[in-house]
Amino acid sequence: MKFCNNNYIAKVILSLCLLFASVSLLKADEGKSEEKGAFDLKEMLFSHVLDSYDWHLFTVGGHHYSIPLPVIVRSPERGWFVFSSSRLAHGENYEGFQIAHDGTYKGKIVELSAVGEQNRPLDLSLTKNAASICFASLLLIVLLVSLASGYKKDPFTPRRGFAGSVEMLTLSILNDVIKPCVGSEYRRFAPYLLTAFFFIFFNNLLGLIPIVPGGANVTGNISITFVLALFTFVITNFFGSKEYWKEIFWPDVPLWLKAPLPIMPFIELLGIFTKPFALMIRLFANMLAGHIVILVLVGLIFIFSIMIGPVVAAGVSVVSVAFSIFMLLLDVLISFIQAYVFTMLSSIFIGMGRIQHHASH
């Protein structure tokens, strides 16, 4: 058993080394204009929380080391461009593209027009979040498909370890969330809901790991939660029953509420959009907040160090680190809870869409 563990650790370390060796490490100089010792908490926060074109690994002696990622942009005039993000490091210009320092498109790739205007090209770059999503997706597919093939071979042996925990989670989500919320046809919608749960849960947890391939604030990004909510929205309305649409356009309310002026249908129609919107905001805000709180707690050490001095900072760091560990553990819990809540609300929305006859009758 111990040998197995050692082997496992050795494999992980080896693969990490290979990963580090295989990527061309980007060496960069710290911006000379920045004052030495100055600490911009806001900058630090946003650089961690927002998406970026390269995957920052670490900074040693003022040099940033990061994994460059492919930039894919389409200029309206000049067509498609694909190049490494290392070409855009430190505000450098490549083929007329650069990362905007300020303005509306701050932090995004812009195309400089002849008159010096910043235009946003169609930007399909594989960013840090996109890469993280791909990694998590691959992980999910490999883990779950290999697990499922085990079930085909031998469904009778009880599962242990990782497979056991996945099975436990799957069953608890299936039987305690999907089944009661969706209703009799729950099996039909179970694959989507289970996928959503594990996708969110995996990405949440990966986001908490501070080193590559984790650390990207995926589920705390509104684009991602937007897509997840969109899936639920589409499924809810696509599979909506006749009763569901009747409830929206001709609900069971006094006539004056719907006849000349469609007040209730308007509210119901709005509800179609507010429900997934709430889904989107809830996951986004919760995961973003978790990341920000940890970053602020760590940032406090540096702020105190600059403002008062290293001695106080040392004292603060003890408290800060303790708090960030606590927050990190809390975030592990939140990772599960938010994935659970998203799945549960999606189940409820889908279940509401599948309503068959009015409950009051």
Place this chain on the structure above:
Amino acid sequence: MELFTPDIGLICWMIIPFGVVFFILAKFAWPAIIKGVDKRAAFIDESLKAAQEANDRLAGIKEESEKILVQAREEQLQILKNGADMREQMIKDAKQQAAVEADKLIEEARMAIQKEKEDAIRDVRAQVAELSINIAEKVLRKNLEKKEAQMELVNKLIDEAQKN
């Protein structure tokens, strides 16, 4: 603000991998896992039912065996009792027979003894009579040497015969 604006590039990068994950897991993972778990649940249910049945059957067998045991014990008792009865009967019969036989033997013996005794008495009588006759002869010879004595005796005998 960038934080709150969905980015079209990232949306595309989200839709495609999530769609792929959804498709692959929905096709290859979830049905297999759910089916596997269902199969196991069914298997466990069946096993429990079978175990219950086996238990019931076992209980029935136990009851039956106990019944058989009780019956066997009863039969054993019956047989033992019959044996004892038979033995007693046999002893009784034997005793009776023995008694009858013994009585018979005794009777025979007694009869034999009686016969012997009678024979012996007859012998003794005959001898005594012979002896008496001899003695009487001798005495008579002596006594009847005279005539009157002879006459007297004849008379006397006649008297006696008359008396008898």
